[in-house]
Amino acid sequence: MDADPYERFAERYDWFYESYAEHDPRKVEFFRDLLTQYQIQSVLDCACGTGRDLHLLHSLGAEVFGSDRSVAMLAQAERNLATHHIDVPLDCVDYRELHLHYAREFDAVVCLSSSICEMPEHSDVIQAFASMRNVLRDGGILVVSSGISDMTWRQKPRFIPEVWNESFRRLFLVDYIDEGVRFNVIDVHRNPDRKRNESWTITYNRVYLRGDMERALTATRFRKCTFYGDYLFEPYDSATSGMLIAVAEK
Ligand SMILES: C[S@@+](CC[C@H](N)C(=O)[O-])C[C@H]1O[C@@H](n2cnc3c(N)ncnc32)[C@H](O)[C@@H]1O
CATH class of the missing domain: 3.40.50.150 (Vaccinia Virus protein VP39)
Known part of the structure; x- marks a missing residue:
């Protein structure tokens, strides 16, 4: 790897x-x-x-x-x-x-x-x-x-709220690329002095x-x-x- x-x-x-x-x-x-x-x-x-x-x-x-x-x-x-x-x-x-x-x-x-x-x-x-x-x-x-x-692959949701609470939100922004998919993970902290917002991405070439x-x-x-x-x-x-x-x- x-x-x-x-x-x-x-x-x-x-x-x-x-x-x-x-x-x-x-x-x-x-x-x-x-x-x-x-x-x-x-x-x-x-x-x-x-x-x-x-x-x-x-x-x-x-x-x-x-x-x-x-x-x-x-x-x-x-x-x-x-x-x-x-x-x-x-x-x-x-x-x-x-x-x-x-x-x-x-x-x-x-x-x-x-x-x-x-x-x-x-x-x-x-x-x-x-x-x-x-x-x-x-x-x-x-x-x-x-x-x-098979169902989610057919529906291809673009936005998936994984965690959604008062202080923290984690959203998947999903890109579909040919036979694969890229998950952009967006972390948002709602309390501004706690942590800065961050993102991370994982790509699957195929599902x-x-x-x-x-x-x-x-x-x-x-x-x-x-x-x-x-x-x-x-x-x-x-x-x-x-x-x-x-x-x-x-
Ligand atoms: C989405 S995480 C899931 C982790 C855990 N199974 C869970 O449910 O929380 C995917 C995990 O698979 C591991 N992984 C991916 N390809 C692997 C491989 N070829 N051999 C061993 N681990 C692998 C990654 O390093 C990562 O920890």
Whole structure:
């Protein structure tokens, strides 16, 4: 990787959420169900970012491991988890090369919040899924989620208010470029003497929708893939689902 796109953003990343340790109850129940259903004890979050999902999975009793290719995001994860007195092994690894780094298998691997869309080409997604499968035990699961669904891709919203409260606003200004998309993240503080306003940009060369994910998961020999449109286990509907969650079994 040339430069770390998250270097300037890692310290502000968690401003998406009011609290690091409070999670969407639907997401908590979703993972609680999966952990029970597939008898999962160990989980690798292979694009762990600042570690929020490590916190969530740890709170459900899983033995958690985090990896990411961004040094800045891992440093923030380390600070966050230390604040909550959670000791998690964190490693700087590209998720296309997990099998070169880990000499063990996990019961589950997760790759959440559109992290897979950072792959420049379809061939990279296949490489990534193959590597994720490689570090899974037989019968283990891969969970991939993306905020870009077939519906949102069709609708192409230009302005997305991500956080909108009295003191702070975070707006996504979205540019659609051929098969890809650029998220311009605008942070506005309403109290003028607190912090100056800032922006940050991330570009995905391509987006990967349900069909792309299914092809890549099948090509990498996952046995069964189920697609959900939310954390309530609603089946994915390309006409109406606002997010995409794939659960694939090895
Ligand atoms: C949008 S953030 C999501 C972070 C976290 N999963 C969450 O839900 O908050 C995307 C993360 O994916 C990581 N990432 C992107 N490409 C990666 C790769 N090839 N290998 C490992 N991590 C990667 C980025 O560094 C970043 O931390």
